[in-house]
Amino acid sequence: MERVRVVPIEAAWVERAQARQNRLTKPPGALGYLEAVGVRLAAIQETLYPALGKGAVVVCAADHGVSAEGVSAYPPEVTRQMVRNFLAGGAAINQIARAAGAEVYVLDVGVRGELPEHPRLIRAKVREGTGNIVHEPAMRLGEAEAAIEAGMHAARRAIREGAALLAAGEMGIGNTTAASALTAGLLGLPPEAVTGRGTGVDAATYRRKVLAVRRAVARAEARLGDLERADPLEVLAGLGGLEIAAIAGVFLAGAEAGRPLVVDGFPATAGALVAVRLAPAVRDYLFAGHRSLEPGHAHLLRALGLRPLLELDLRLGEGTGAVLAFPLLRAAAEVLAGMATFEEAGVRDRG
Numbered sequence: 001m002e003r004v005r006v007v008p009i010e011a012a013w014v015e016r017a018q019a020r021q022n023r024l025t026k027p028p029g030a031l032g033y034l035e036a037v038g039v040r041l042a043a044i045q046e047t048l049y050p051a052l053g054k055g056a057v058v059v060c061a062a063d064h065g066v067s068a069e070g071v072s073a074y075p076p077e078v079t080r081q082m083v084r085n086f087l088a089g090g091a092a093i094n095q096i097a098r099a100a101g102a103e104v105y106v107l108d109v110g111v112r113g114e115l116p117e118h119p120r121l122i123r124a125k126v127r128e129g130t131g132n133i134v135h136e137p138a139m140r141l142g143e144a145e146a147a148i149e150a151g152m153h154a155a156r157r158a159i160r161e162g163a164a165l166l167a168a169g170e171m172g173i174g175n176t177t178a179a180s181a182l183t184a185g186l187l188g189l190p191p192e193a194v195t196g197r198g199t200g201v202d203a204a205t206y207r208r209k210v211l212a213v214r215r216a217v218a219r220a221e222a223r224l225g226d227l228e229r230a231d232p233l234e235v236l237a238g239l240g241g242l243e244i245a246a247i248a249g250v251f252l253a254g255a256e257a258g259r260p261l262v263v264d265g266f267p268a269t270a271g272a273l274v275a276v277r278l279a280p281a282v283r284d285y286l287f288a289g290h291r292s293l294e295p296g297h298a299h300l301l302r303a304l305g306l307r308p309l310l311e312l313d314l315r316l317g318e319g320t321g322a323v324l325a326f327p328l329l330r331a332a333a334e335v336l337a338g339m340a341t342f343e344e345a346g347v348r349d350r351g
């Protein structure tokens with residue numbers, strides 16, 4: 001696979017930005033976590049005056065062989081139907097992106113069936129959906145690499161077309177099962193702790209889903225040993241999704257290009273964890289848009305050391321929870337860049 005070079009942010013920039021933050025006309029810390037966000041944006045951009053231009057989201061889409069186990073409340077053809085909906089502008093992400101002034105790109109890395117022409121559809125089908133992870137690896141190692149590279153290319157295109165702020169979203173019926181298996185494997189957690197209701201499955205489907213996750217993880221362990229310590233690319237190929245791999249690629253290339261990156265919900269954050277396992281400095285560029293209702297998401301956020309900006313009980317995906325946080329990131333940048341200091345404003349600081 002193509003090598004990426006991700007440069008960690010510099011502690012010196014963090015210190016400088018924090019020093020400016022402390023001189024702005026507010027009691028120190030009064031803007032709470034927004035202040036830390038502003039400081040990290042400054043360190044990413046290597047300036048005391050961070051500015052976020054255009055935002056974009058790459059919605060990565062693919063199908064999942066594990067759907068055959070009956071683990072979703074919806075049939076697999078909904079993946080392709082929703083991609084068409086994204087292209088027609090009728091999905092939740094289209095409305096939220098419009099509200100946030102963000103561009104929507106759709107990346108097909110593994111949707112079953114044909115998709116119509118569209119200027120912001122990126123065609124990079126690696127294969128038509130993954131293998132059923134209960135019985136076989138999701139994909140070959142080379143396919144996982146190709147899906148990651150597709151994500152990298154999509155991120156680079158969005159950046160070339162002006163994205164200063166980049167999010168990754170996903171669409172793929174069955175992908176909360178893949179995300180659960182990846183999370184259980186990579187973090188060494190029991191399947192029932194990380195498996196949630198996805199699209200809203202009933203009790204019987206939920207039991208099947210946990211069982212599918214347990215069998216998939218056991219199958220991968222039999223092949224790779226301890227999944228926490230195994231090659232993350234192998235674990236991804238064993239249990240992942242093509243769109244989850246692509247999301248890892250979006251974040252790898254986005255971090256390499258020095259862009260602030262916003263993570264969405266459970267499957268998207270599983271992709272972020274894979275990116276960080278492949279290149280730990282990616283972590284410096286990541287912001288968590290929200291905390292999803294999926295129980296596995298909180299585990300991923302904790303493992304990545306990310307604090308979610310929003311908690312709105314979302315459980316959708318598509319990049320919605322990431323793009324919803326764009327205005328907060330913009331505000332954090334504007335605060336640090338635009339506020340007057342006590343000296344500049346002639347406001348008396350406490351003695």
Ligand SMILES: Cc1cc2ncn([C@H]3O[C@H](COP(=O)(O)O)[C@@H](O)[C@H]3O)c2cc1C
Pocket residue numbers: 071072073074078082170171172173174175176177197198199200316317318
């Ligand atoms: C109409 C519809 C629109 C969606 N948009 C995102 N998802 C979300 O639900 C799916 C994952 O849930 P599960 O693992 O239970 O299948 C993914 O496609 C995800 O993006 C949707 C799901 C549906 C049904």
Ligand SMILES: O=C(O)c1cccnc1
Pocket residue numbers: 176197198199264265266267268292293294297314315316317318
């Ligand atoms: O957490 C998410 O992003 C999520 C939850 C349910 C279904 N799809 C995505």
